[in-house]
Amino acid sequence: MMFARSPRFVGLVGLVVLVLAAGRAEAQGPRRPRTPNDMLKSTEVAPDHKVTFRIYAPKAEAVSVGGDFGRGQMTKDDKGVWSLTVGPLEPDFYTYTFTVDGVRTIDPKNAMIKQGLGSLDSMFLVPGEAAEFEELKADVPHGEVRQAFYRSHTLDQTRSVHIYTPPGYEGGSERYPVFYLLHGAGDDDRGWTNVGRAGFILDNLIAAKKAVPMVVVMPNGSLPRPANMPRFTPGSPPSPELRAAMEAMQNRFTDELLREIIPFVEKHYRVHSDPEHRAIAGLSMGGGQTWRVVSSHPDQFAYVGLWSAAVFRRNAEDGEKPYEVFLKDADRINRSIRILSISVGDKDFLVEGSKHLAEMLEKHGIKHELHISGGGHTWINWRHYLKDLAPRLFR
Amino acid sequence: MMFARSPRFVGLVGLVVLVLAAGRAEAQGPRRPRTPNDMLKSTEVAPDHKVTFRIYAPKAEAVSVGGDFGRGQMTKDDKGVWSLTVGPLEPDFYTYTFTVDGVRTIDPKNAMIKQGLGSLDSMFLVPGEAAEFEELKADVPHGEVRQAFYRSHTLDQTRSVHIYTPPGYEGGSERYPVFYLLHGAGDDDRGWTNVGRAGFILDNLIAAKKAVPMVVVMPNGSLPRPANMPRFTPGSPPSPELRAAMEAMQNRFTDELLREIIPFVEKHYRVHSDPEHRAIAGLSMGGGQTWRVVSSHPDQFAYVGLWSAAVFRRNAEDGEKPYEVFLKDADRINRSIRILSISVGDKDFLVEGSKHLAEMLEKHGIKHELHISGGGHTWINWRHYLKDLAPRLFR
Known part of the structure; x- marks a missing residue:
């Protein structure tokens, strides 16, 4: 059957619940093989305020990162992790997204996000006095x-x-x-x-x-x-x-x-x-x-x-x-x-x-x-x- | 230069601002070529409460969708759009994520999300009396x-x-x-x-x-x-x-x-x-x-x-x-x-x-x-x- 009804907990959240419940003697480890993604630090701010972005996308051919600090192409290592270091950036909050083979996506490893009406951006902080x-x-x-x-x-x-x-x-x-x-x-x-x-x-x-x-x-x-809003044709000036x-x-x-x-x-x-x-x-x-x-x-x-x-x-x-x-x-x-x-x-x-x-x-x-x-x-x-x-x- | 400082608005948001400002005679259309992603409806709830999920990932080899309704493999069409129809589902709010070539990601086209401590899920509603x-x-x-x-x-x-x-x-x-x-x-x-x-x-x-x-x-x-929390070894029972x-x-x-x-x-x-x-x-x-x-x-x-x-x-x-x-x-x-x-x-x-x-x-x-x-x-x-x-x- 293609569509299996088998919701189940994986990872640390499941572990916490299992340990607390302790109704099962063994906590089950994650089922899928571990990848470089599991431990990936997707944004890393160095003491000099340079910021390294990383995303695991082993099959992608082109990945970039962009936000309110600029945009740049990332490079892939032999494990399939793409990275780019930018900055140093002024201490502040920044938004960013990845573009993987032409498709804009937020950082799957970062729960700090900005929700717009029809858009999502990931966010990070460069800490420092200027951001206090x-x-x-x-x-x-x-x-x-x-x-x-x-x-x-x-x-x-x-x-x-x-x-x-x-x-x-x-x-x-x-x-x-x-x-x-x-x-x-x-x-x-x-x-x-x-x-x-x-x-x-x-x-x-x-x-x-x-x-x-x-x-x-x-x-x-x-x-x-x-309801009767005239249409916008991309590439042409608005009518x-x-x-x-x-x-x-x-x-x-x-x-x-x-x-x-x-x-x-x-x-x-x-x-x-x-x-x-x-x-x-x-x-x-x-x-x-x-x-x-x-x-x-x-x-x-x-x-x-x-x-x-x-x-x-x-x-x-x-x-x-x-x-x-x-x-x-x-x-x-x-x-x-x-x-x-x-x-x-x-x-x-x-x-x-x-x-x-x-x-x-x-x-x-x-x-x-x-x-x-x-x-x-x-x-x-x-x-x-x-x-x-x-x-x-x-x- | 690899890292270009050129933040710019694209798409409808930019258009709205440009039209309102009208300081520039021409609104610029999106720069990148249009893909099947641009008009993609990533979750579609049919009148019979079946739900179709779609994600554009032309280079991926395996894509699945899963959430608090179950999990299933998606299939790719000739334009690179993966899809799966599930249900009918009871009227309610559901969470889901895609897994693209082993990497869990939220729906890049859906701004309705659930933010956890270290996780993100996309959400959708199957409307109906039972969800009122x-x-x-x-x-x-x-x-x-x-x-x-x-x-x-x-x-x-x-x-x-x-x-x-x-x-x-x-x-x-x-x-x-x-x-x-x-x-x-x-x-x-x-x-x-x-x-x-x-x-x-x-x-x-x-x-x-x-x-x-x-x-x-x-x-x-x-x-x-x-700080001194003992380590968890995946696959083994907690100590x-x-x-x-x-x-x-x-x-x-x-x-x-x-x-x-x-x-x-x-x-x-x-x-x-x-x-x-x-x-x-x-x-x-x-x-x-x-x-x-x-x-x-x-x-x-x-x-x-x-x-x-x-x-x-x-x-x-x-x-x-x-x-x-x-x-x-x-x-x-x-x-x-x-x-x-x-x-x-x-x-x-x-x-x-x-x-x-x-x-x-x-x-x-x-x-x-x-x-x-x-x-x-x-x-x-x-x-x-x-x-x-x-x-x-x-x-």
């Missing part, structure tokens, strides 16, 4: 990250949201300011926790009294695709219809945030509900969403961060027209928005959009900051942008 | 699942715990009973949420008024391995030293729960703190831990569930000795424990342990229930055991 701001530290009080659900009438869906509450929230009675923190395309509301490490970054800043205690709301910014459909889809997030998420948060959590106690920031697609929300409702948030933002329609015929409500009244904007901070890496493929946005704001006399960091369109930068902006909020 | 008790339903109020951290002096570690709070907890003032729910070996405190679906099961039971609102505490039951070390390691969980976790929960959350409002259940290793806790501290929990439990040292020389405190005073036990429920599948490799435990309790006049279900040592059973026990708690 984002690590789980034993000697600081920890807040909580919770997953909550709300019913969105705007999207006609049950939606998930992740919420960080600072140490002392549970069991306390104080009200806190709220920071709305948006992820990028392909991610969902888990992103800022799983790979963005927002909770640990806030824990560490709050413990060091560098940031005031705040609630951080991380919504799901990925929107349902309309005007596709662009219009995507614009319309993105615009729905403004309603979702203002009509659903903020009222839900202010009803259920101990937060202040005035714009002076509200901040918003987002990365990439979430930066674009932040800009849409803020440019259409400039009096709702006192603090704004646009990170590697998908902003500024450089080639659009309508130029500044979508933002004219925002741009025409600099005095009002400059009173209501205390920080309008734009951050982007010099190697980010969206760097020009941020520069053009800053120029447009400059031209209209709207106070803002433009920070060009090193690096590209990566979580490495976004975690640092959070670390840099959070201390300046609600002061 | 564990699904996220739009028309019921939802509680929250949060991750909290506490400092354990017993283990000298910062430990993570997942906590379900029922609808109405946040913003309310009521106190709730607490259910301590333990996972198995190889898992951690995420397990009962990610694969166990405890929050959704409770949401649905509470909405239907089948269960009273309760807080569910899901600790991390995986304990630090002592007496290894067994003793594992026993000692497991016994630490009793202290961890009673001295650290319960005081942390009762200090920070709105819960009742008397044994009448405390339940405990665990699966496999966690069932063993539950039995250790309860047999040594029988007056601390009014409701007890032992599921596929790693219990009863059938061959141990000391027989009933470790439990003599528990066994000698049936009257007291029968007064303090209102439900002592043992559940195990008839194909579970630990079924004999549960039967022997029930016989021992019977012999000493201790009230208990033994439920032998179908199925094996799987989350499929454990989710059902939760659904069956939770309604009977705190009544």
